Amino acid sequence: MKVLSLSAVISSFVGLALSQDVSLAAVRRAFNTANIPTDASLTFNPSVLFEVTFPQTSGPAVNLHAGIQLPRNATVGPPQFSVRDSFLSPARSFVVAMVDLDAPTPQTPTAAQIRHFLGGDFHPDGSRTRTEKLSNTTAAISNFLQPTPPAGSDPHRYVFLLFNQPQGFDQQTAVTATTSIANFNISQFASEVGLGNPIGGTFMLVGPDPSS
Numbered sequence: 627m628k629v630l631s632l633s634a635v636i637s638s639f640v641g642l643a644l645s646q647d648v649s650l651a652a653v654r655r656a657f658n659t660a661n662i663p664t665d666a667s668l669t670f671n672p673s674v675l676f677e678v679t680f681p682q683t684s685g686p687a688v689n690l691h692a693g694i695q696l697p698r699n700a701t702v703g704p705p706q707f708s709v710r711d712s713f714l715s716p717a718r719s720f721v722v723a724m725v726d727l728d729a730p731t732p733q734t735p736t737a738a739q740i741r742h743f744l745g746g747d748f749h750p751d752g753s754r755t756r757t758e759k760l761s762n763t764t765a766a767i768s769n770f771l772q773p774t775p776p777a778g779s780d781p782h783r784y785v786f787l788l789f790n791q792p793q794g795f796d797q798q799t800a801v802t803a804t805t806s807i808a809n810f811n812i813s814q815f816a817s818e819v820g821l822g823n824p825i826g827g828t829f830m831l832v833g834p835d836p837s838s
């Protein structure tokens with residue numbers, strides 16, 4: 627019984643590892659179906675396949691596809707970011723944000739958004755391979771925080787967004803390391819610092835740890 631469930635877990639993780647997004651239309655559809663553009667006040671017309679990968683302590687890393695549900699313990703992170711089938715200039719810089727739209731619960735998101743990650747100066751590796759890693763050269767503004775939906779909550783939507791980085795972003799003071807991570811508004815932040823609309827994104831659903 628134990629052996630069977632373990633192999634089921636392993637094969638489901640192998641499945642997840644292979645299941646990254648391959649279509650911009652499918653990503654946009656998944657965002658619309660989950661009501662993300664409305665709830666986050668964003669215009670979402672992605673031009674880049676943005677890939678988010680969670681390394682695992684054992685077994686292959688998990689690549690998100692938009693709307694995937696993951697067990698909390700697969701989201702320890704920190705996540706790695708890359709772009710797929712999109713040859714971006716390594717001379718350009720990008721901003722990555724991750725927000726929880728459903729804190730403390732999807733029914734009553736009074737603390738939303740929670741800022742789970744915000745960082746700039748991500749650069750494509752210039753390898754011109756199918757998947758180009760984005761690596762960062764400066765510390766994140768908000769370090770990655772693992773999802774922790776409270777016991778009894780339905781799964782939350784954790785949304786990852788990729789933006790072109792405007793000139794002067796490193797000097798912005800709209801959000802700093804001491805700004806509360808609760809009641810964040812990515813749309814307001816984007817307009818304050820001139821990020822424009824996101825050029826890519828994906829999201830995952832994560833519920834609380836099983837209670838037994």
Ligand SMILES: *[C@@H]1O[C@H](CO)[C@@H](O)[C@H](O)[C@H]1NC(C)=O
Nearest residue numbers: 635682683684697699700836
């Ligand atoms: C996550 O927890 C489940 C039990 O809830 C367990 O079966 C699984 O092996 C754990 N996975 C990882 C990656 O720790």
Ligand SMILES: *[C@@H]1O[C@H](CO)[C@@H](O)[C@H](O)[C@H]1NC(C)=O
Nearest residue numbers: 704705762763764765766770
């Ligand atoms: C880079 O991004 C990671 C998350 O992917 C973050 O933990 C880290 O603080 C950032 N900065 C550096 C210099 O690595």
Ligand SMILES: *[C@@H]1O[C@H](CO)[C@@H](O)[C@H](O)[C@H]1NC(C)=O
Nearest residue numbers: 666667811812813814815817
């Ligand atoms: C977030 O900011 C946008 C403006 O960019 C605004 O339209 C929206 O109402 C704000 N959302 C919340 C929950 O305050």
